[in-house]
Amino acid sequence: MTIYVEGPIMPRITPERREARRAEIVAAARRCFSRDGFHQTSMPDIAAEAGVSAGAPYRYFASKEEIILAIASDAFRLVFEPVERLAARTDHASVADLLAASLEALNADTVTDAAGREVPVDELLRCAVQSWSELLRNDAVRAPAVEGFQGVLRGITEALRRGQAAGTVPPAVQPERAARVVMGLLHGCLLQRVAFGLTDTAGFGDELSALLAGVDATSGRGGANGTTGATPP
Amino acid sequence: MTIYVEGPIMPRITPERREARRAEIVAAARRCFSRDGFHQTSMPDIAAEAGVSAGAPYRYFASKEEIILAIASDAFRLVFEPVERLAARTDHASVADLLAASLEALNADTVTDAAGREVPVDELLRCAVQSWSELLRNDAVRAPAVEGFQGVLRGITEALRRGQAAGTVPPAVQPERAARVVMGLLHGCLLQRVAFGLTDTAGFGDELSALLAGVDATSGRGGANGTTGATPP
Amino acid sequence: MTIYVEGPIMPRITPERREARRAEIVAAARRCFSRDGFHQTSMPDIAAEAGVSAGAPYRYFASKEEIILAIASDAFRLVFEPVERLAARTDHASVADLLAASLEALNADTVTDAAGREVPVDELLRCAVQSWSELLRNDAVRAPAVEGFQGVLRGITEALRRGQAAGTVPPAVQPERAARVVMGLLHGCLLQRVAFGLTDTAGFGDELSALLAGVDATSGRGGANGTTGATPP
Amino acid sequence: MTIYVEGPIMPRITPERREARRAEIVAAARRCFSRDGFHQTSMPDIAAEAGVSAGAPYRYFASKEEIILAIASDAFRLVFEPVERLAARTDHASVADLLAASLEALNADTVTDAAGREVPVDELLRCAVQSWSELLRNDAVRAPAVEGFQGVLRGITEALRRGQAAGTVPPAVQPERAARVVMGLLHGCLLQRVAFGLTDTAGFGDELSALLAGVDATSGRGGANGTTGATPP
DNA sequence: CATGAATGAGCATTCATTCAT
DNA sequence: TATGAATGAATGCTCATTCAT
Structure with a gap:
């Protein structure tokens, strides 16, 4: 039955x-x-x-574009998330710290996505570079990318302000501009790694520290700063 | 007819x-x-x-690819040439000077190509971003691009060495690494301009100077802005 | 579950x-x-x-075609049945009567199918027009449609013969040909309704009567209605 | 040189x-x-x-639809043109004349298109039936078809009015309605020819004449139309 | 029985490239 | 030389149908 x-x-x-x-x-x-x-x-x-x-x-x-969009989002998230996370939680990050944090993700071999799956970093970074091309003419890619980028910029800016309050960031730094410098270095480093074959990204972050610290180190001296073309005698 | x-x-x-x-x-x-x-x-x-x-x-x-190649070359040349030129001729450039020189090209509206024709910078920069995608998988684009990039890197490295000899670059700076920082900032700035809509590239270069100078400033000098080549004694 | x-x-x-x-x-x-x-x-x-x-x-x-076939059959049945039914049972129908009977079905909003379900006439008629296309190249649709059509034609022909015997159909009428005229008008009217937006099908049947009666009228006799085929010598 | x-x-x-x-x-x-x-x-x-x-x-x-549209137009033109032409030039056509004129085109084997090319009538008529399906859901097909149809209807209506003035059309005829009857018979005849395999369209037109004339004949005028084989003495 | 994921052949359309004029 | 018609392979996508669950 x-x-x-x-x-x-x-x-x-x-x-x-x-x-x-x-x-x-x-x-x-x-x-x-x-x-x-x-x-x-x-x-x-x-x-x-x-x-x-x-x-x-x-x-x-629904379409190939939707797949591209999904992967572009993953790629941008990989790039933005680490620095955003650090920026959100620290009250005494230096510029170099923020950059170092963001570069760290680029140096890993794999990352774990939201669902716990391992994703090769190199693949994602190559997709990120292509997504830059894509966002030039595809609003569906551009809109979230720009928004995400501005979010990170705001996060870094705030962190730098808190850093200035805490004394870890020099008062002469303009937070908005410095945030852009950090992101610029991150993107530039990314590009060097995947497009120009310079995988040694560690040295990249180190050097910014060195540039700053180096100046600092020499700061007994006066015009340690490279911008000053005219170092006094 | x-x-x-x-x-x-x-x-x-x-x-x-x-x-x-x-x-x-x-x-x-x-x-x-x-x-x-x-x-x-x-x-x-x-x-x-x-x-x-x-x-x-x-x-x-002969093919569409050849047109892409020609335009990618133009785009890379636009990005590489100004900094390479400065690097070649100066003996006392600072890091910030080199960056400022390279960013200058990005701020122009048009450049003049080898044949004397005016070319809109914005068009070329958008093509540059796309060329990055292209070089990931196209040897004909990659080979000259990588070579060009390494040439610029060498040029900057040498200029920094000469700068260290001249005292305009702090001795703590590692020239190879610093050269990559300069190029990273240049590429990052380029991307922010064409892809993320941040056209104010001037402030970009200024801020690196500020970052360096800022540190310096804490050591007693006021000059917040690195672009001022002329720091009085 | x-x-x-x-x-x-x-x-x-x-x-x-x-x-x-x-x-x-x-x-x-x-x-x-x-x-x-x-x-x-x-x-x-x-x-x-x-x-x-x-x-x-x-x-x-078993297939999409079978669904099309089922619906085409329903559609043809809707068109054929009313006139076939009248033809079968009357012994003194005029040409106009037969046409009027067949047009009646087209004017209803719904019909009731074999299983007692209400079916919108308009839907069926639109399917009928499409079935005409279908039968041009699909034997499974054509064979029963043609057979059904010939059956109706025979039914009308017989009815007209009986009408001639009864004196309600003029002897000059050729039953086979007149049957085709009736069906032609039915199909033409159907098409005007669903394809050309002329929903006033009532006037359609009336006018055939008028045409016949009109001729009649000119010949002096009052018989306003063409259905009265019975013009005695 | x-x-x-x-x-x-x-x-x-x-x-x-x-x-x-x-x-x-x-x-x-x-x-x-x-x-x-x-x-x-x-x-x-x-x-x-x-x-x-x-x-x-x-x-x-530009697309398959455009080809369909072109052919649907040709098909509709074939059907509409002959009757429209007769309607335009005659001042004493009878209903039967108009129908006969329109059916004539259906009986030809080929027609000559605007560019002087021979086109098989049968092919066009089969396309016409399919175009009826098409116009049910395709505005690009429907709009010109409906407009064309209404134009023919107007042409016939006017011709019938002139016929009434000339005495060749009985006054009891309502021109608008009769025009629809003519077109209905034309379409119905077309369908019988291509879909139901009844290629003898000649008899079709004849029979309408017979229906009318038959009535007429009984009233004393004699066999107005040759089709009425059986004109009683 | 019913579900709906999966299949894979097929379609409308595009486009880099060729070549007769 | 320059033209633009023609080619034909390839692409993104659909859909009738099947079948494991």
Whole structure:
């Protein structure tokens, strides 16, 4: 005898499984994009890399652009989050500290994403560089990127203000401008690593410290500062 | 309509005319690339923008990639040349001077190319960002770009060494690393300008000076702003 | 959620329930087809409109074509049945009577199908027009449609013959040809209603009467109505 | 020596050649559509039928829909033009004359299009039936079709009014309604020919005459129309 | 039985490139 | 030389259908 209860029938795959599948597709897309670029990668390429059929990605993303957007977001988050986190919690960070914190993420081999999955940093950084191109002409990429960037800038600015109050940041520093310098160095370092083959990013942060500290160190001397072209006799 | 009588072989157009035509095509491509991106621009788009037939660009460039390459080269040259030039000729440049010199180019509205033609800086910078994506996976773009970058780096390094000898650069500075910091700031600033809408690049260079000078300032000197080459005794 | 215990084979749903489900799917398909056309409607569209899963329609129909076939049949039946019914039972119908009977169905808002379900006439008529396209190249649609059409034609022909015997149809009328005229007017009227926006189908039938009666009128006799074929010598 | 005059260079193909090529593609599409239907015909099918490459049709039509539209227009024109032409020039047409004129076109094997090319009538009529489906949900097809239809209706209406003035149309006829009857019969006849396999459209028009004349005949005037085989003495 | 994820062939369309004129 | 028509492979995406759960 058959007993049955009317009611909605459960989906064939659990939300976890679905999420895992989506992540596989994202990971495959990231590998493809990192290797071949957003526009040299076709949707069939992504499907093949993920080991699924050509139609499968469309059950998880409405379009190729949506995949690009997801990966660009991940990439920007990787770059922005560490420095934002430090900026949020410290009251006596120096400029060099903030930069060092942000560069740290670039030096890791992998990061762990929100769902606990390991993601190769190098892939994400290569996607980040491509996302810069993308945001030039794609509002869906630009808007959140710009907003995220401004958020980080604000975070750093505030941290520097607190640092000035705490005496760890020189009073002559203009927080808004310095925040841009920190982000500029971060982006510049990122680019050197992935595009120009200079993977030694550690020295990068160190050198800013050295530049500042070096001046400081010599500060017995007067015009230790390089800007002063005219060092007095 | 063209009427012509066959005769002894001679170029149908003068070399000057040919060069001008090529430049028109490059300029059209640059406008398209700047507006729509390398891969969203089709060859017919470029031809239409240049006001020539679909086949015409192929008489000047073997392929679309070659046009991209030409424009990427122009873009990299714009970024590298000013700082390289300063580095080559000065014996007592400070770190901030070098950065200021390189940022200057980014602030102009137009530059003059090798053939004396005016080129909008903004277009070139947008193409530069896209070229970064391109060089990730295109050897023809990467090789000269990396070489150019290393050349600039060497130039700055040498200039800093000479600066240390001259006393305008603190001895604690490591020239190789500092050169990378300068280029990192240059690229970071460029990106902020074209991708994140922060066009105030002037303050950017100023702030590095301030950071350095600020430290200095704490050691007794007031001059908050590093750009002032002329610090009185 | 469905809980069930295996047991002796028995239908999981009652035949009534199954039939009702099938009817829902047909109704959903009819709405979709009427709105978007046979070929702009996808199977997922139909399933969604019916509120069932994508696979469900395949438990009732082997293919999309079978659904089209079912609906085309309904549509043709709607058009053919009323006139066939009148033709079958009358012994003294005039040409105009037959036409009027067939047009009546087109003027209703809904009809009741074999299972007693209300079906919007407009939906069915729109499907009928599409079925004409379909039968041009689909034998499964054409064969029954042509057979049905010929059946109606025969029915009308016979009715006209009986009418001639009864004196309600003029002897000069050729029954086969007149039957085609009746059906032609029916189809033409249908098309005007659904495709050309002329919903006033009532006047349509009236006018044929007028045309016939009008001629009659000019010949001196009062018989205002063409249905009165019975002009005695 | 080469003499040349600057100026626009002529296109490689003459406008005539271009027009001929376009006509070939239209003819190929018409054959495909007539055989397989609008939506079962793919663009590659059309290109192959025309003996050109897959991309070629896009140099003449922006999209598949545009090809459909062009052919639907041709089809509607074929149906509307003959009756419209007669209606425009006659002052003493009878209802039967107008119908006969419009049916004549359906009986031809080929018609000559605006550019003087022979077009098989059967193909066009099959496309006409499909266009009826198309106009149900495609505004680009519907708008001109409805407008054309209303134009013909007006033309017939006016002709009937003039006929009433001339005494060739009975005064009891309501011109608007009769015009719709004429068009309804035309469409119904068309459908019988292409969809239901009844190619004898001649008898169709004859019978309307018979229906009218038959009545008339009984009133003493004699067999007005040759179709009425059975004119009693 | 019912679900809905998955498949994979197919489609409309684009575009880098060629080449007859 | 310059033109622009033509090519044909490739792309993003859809959808009828299947089948494991």
